[in-house]
Amino acid sequence: MSTQAADLTVAVQDYLKAIYALESAGERVTTSALAARMGVSAPSATAMTKRLAELGLVERAPYRGVSLTENGQLGALEVLRHHRLLERYLVDRLGLSLDQVHVEADRLEHALSEELEAKIDVELGFPTHDPHGDPIPDRELRVAEGGRRTLCDFEVGDRAIVSRVPDVDPELLRYLSELGLVPGSEVDLVSFAPFGGPVTVQTKAGDHAISRDLAGRISASST
Amino acid sequence: MSTQAADLTVAVQDYLKAIYALESAGERVTTSALAARMGVSAPSATAMTKRLAELGLVERAPYRGVSLTENGQLGALEVLRHHRLLERYLVDRLGLSLDQVHVEADRLEHALSEELEAKIDVELGFPTHDPHGDPIPDRELRVAEGGRRTLCDFEVGDRAIVSRVPDVDPELLRYLSELGLVPGSEVDLVSFAPFGGPVTVQTKAGDHAISRDLAGRISASST
DNA sequence: GGCGTGTTTTAGCCATGACTAACTTGGATT
DNA sequence: AATCCAAGTTAGTCATGGCTAAAACACGCC
Numbered sequence: 001m002s003t004q005a006a007d008l009t010v011a012v013q014d015y016l017k018a019i020y021a022l023e024s025a026g027e028r029v030t031t032s033a034l035a036a037r038m039g040v041s042a043p044s045a046t047a048m049t050k051r052l053a054e055l056g057l058v059e060r061a062p063y064r065g066v067s068l069t070e071n072g073q074l075g076a077l078e079v080l081r082h083h084r085l086l087e088r089y090l091v092d093r094l095g096l097s098l099d100q101v102h103v104e105a106d107r108l109e110h111a112l113s114e115e116l117e118a119k120i121d122v123e124l125g126f127p128t129h130d131p132h133g134d135p136i137p138d139r140e141l142r143v144a145e146g147g148r149r150t151l152c153d154f155e156v157g158d159r160a161i162v163s164r165v166p167d168v169d170p171e172l173l174r175y176l177s178e179l180g181l182v183p184g185s186e187v188d189l190v191s192f193a194p195f196g197g198p199v200t201v202q203t204k205a206g207d208h209a210i211s212r213d214l215a216g217r218i219s220a221s222s223t
Numbered sequence: 224m225s226t227q228a229a230d231l232t233v234a235v236q237d238y239l240k241a242i243y244a245l246e247s248a249g250e251r252v253t254t255s256a257l258a259a260r261m262g263v264s265a266p267s268a269t270a271m272t273k274r275l276a277e278l279g280l281v282e283r284a285p286y287r288g289v290s291l292t293e294n295g296q297l298g299a300l301e302v303l304r305h306h307r308l309l310e311r312y313l314v315d316r317l318g319l320s321l322d323q324v325h326v327e328a329d330r331l332e333h334a335l336s337e338e339l340e341a342k343i344d345v346e347l348g349f350p351t352h353d354p355h356g357d358p359i360p361d362r363e364l365r366v367a368e369g370g371r372r373t374l375c376d377f378e379v380g381d382r383a384i385v386s387r388v389p390d391v392d393p394e395l396l397r398y399l400s401e402l403g404l405v406p407g408s409e410v411d412l413v414s415f416a417p418f419g420g421p422v423t424v425q426t427k428a429g430d431h432a433i434s435r436d437l438a439g440r441i442s443a444s445s446t
Numbered sequence: 447g448g449c450g451t452g453t454t455t456t457a458g459c460c461a462t463g464a465c466t467a468a469c470t471t472g473g474a475t476t
Numbered sequence: 477a478a479t480c481c482a483a484g485t486t487a488g489t490c491a492t493g494g495c496t497a498a499a500a501c502a503c504g505c506c
Contacts, residue, residue: 094342107334119317
């Protein structure tokens, strides 16, 4: 194995995760974007990107931003695997709710040994997705490509199955849970208001209108 | 609550645990004893005891050693509760072996939230002892007084039930597991060799001779 | 093509928690 | 009581990962 995430500090692991998330969202990883995501000042982010570059985990272009190297990506994926396996476990085996589980896993992910990771993986039957619908990298850190279709890409009258919801904001997750908009649930597309207006969906919890923006952040597939 | 272990650093929590262990063993908590247990140089231990004293967690007498204050004890017990609950959980629910579980819990204990602690406690049915037989402090951090009787305090011909074994050394734990000397198992006292010689016990794994010293570190009660 | 604005970086600082080298101190030995 | 040794402490250093204030840069606008 080229990188052992084990000997990366907690801070380094957290930055890798943040950079990976920004890259996955297709955004340029600027100092300010990284600083905002980490809840840290811009100079702190600059300092850390320098460190990451020295460790060979990112490619750094001053004033331009960073991008993960092969090793950096592996490190991020290892942390992500820990995080998502733990989320799956905490929900399935300990009954944590969708909105609590992210912050809990954020702390535990750094304390998980490879042995325990493996036991959890077996115990859960090698799950492929976490409770928010995000793919869990497998033991070789390959990550399944998710369908890019969102609720916005359906038509009125279509029936869809929610496959993925945003994972960070607990408030939002509680709201979505109330609406029955969680991975696995069925949704009927009722209407799209004009001029980018709200999308109305029917779930087993009834009819609900959500912003087009939010609808665009909820992935789904056809039944 | 007077102390929130949550906002103590990991290092502080680890030192509290070590000091608590030394005090429980009836030893004076000297700088060198603490340094040895923490795997750290003496000056590092001195520096930390000063910090702990400033935080009101220990009473410090220079050149004399330290002792936990009320708050320090509560902090230690909170960490100990996390540790032992996790050990119980990892063995019962994820099938970790007796010798692996200590080091695993050592890392996880600092990442466990109070909410998750409570869930685990419920899930396990409010266990009172960890897999090594050490008592788990309850939610009010009260800790059950364990019987002080060891295998050495029995007589030839007695039958005993192992209640507690040393928890740190994985090698030793693997050995004891092979011998069937784990909490809950029955033991017949076969012989005590003279002049402090070995103790022979019979378990379901057969007859085995162990040093008197080791026998003295294994707690047991009569059937 | 210069100028200003907002982003990024540099400079200098702090806390935590470790280290080695050198100095004190307490207590036993004589 | 003077001495000596081991244990404890002080002094000075380092790495990590934060911070603020100030300088440097990129880029759009005139």
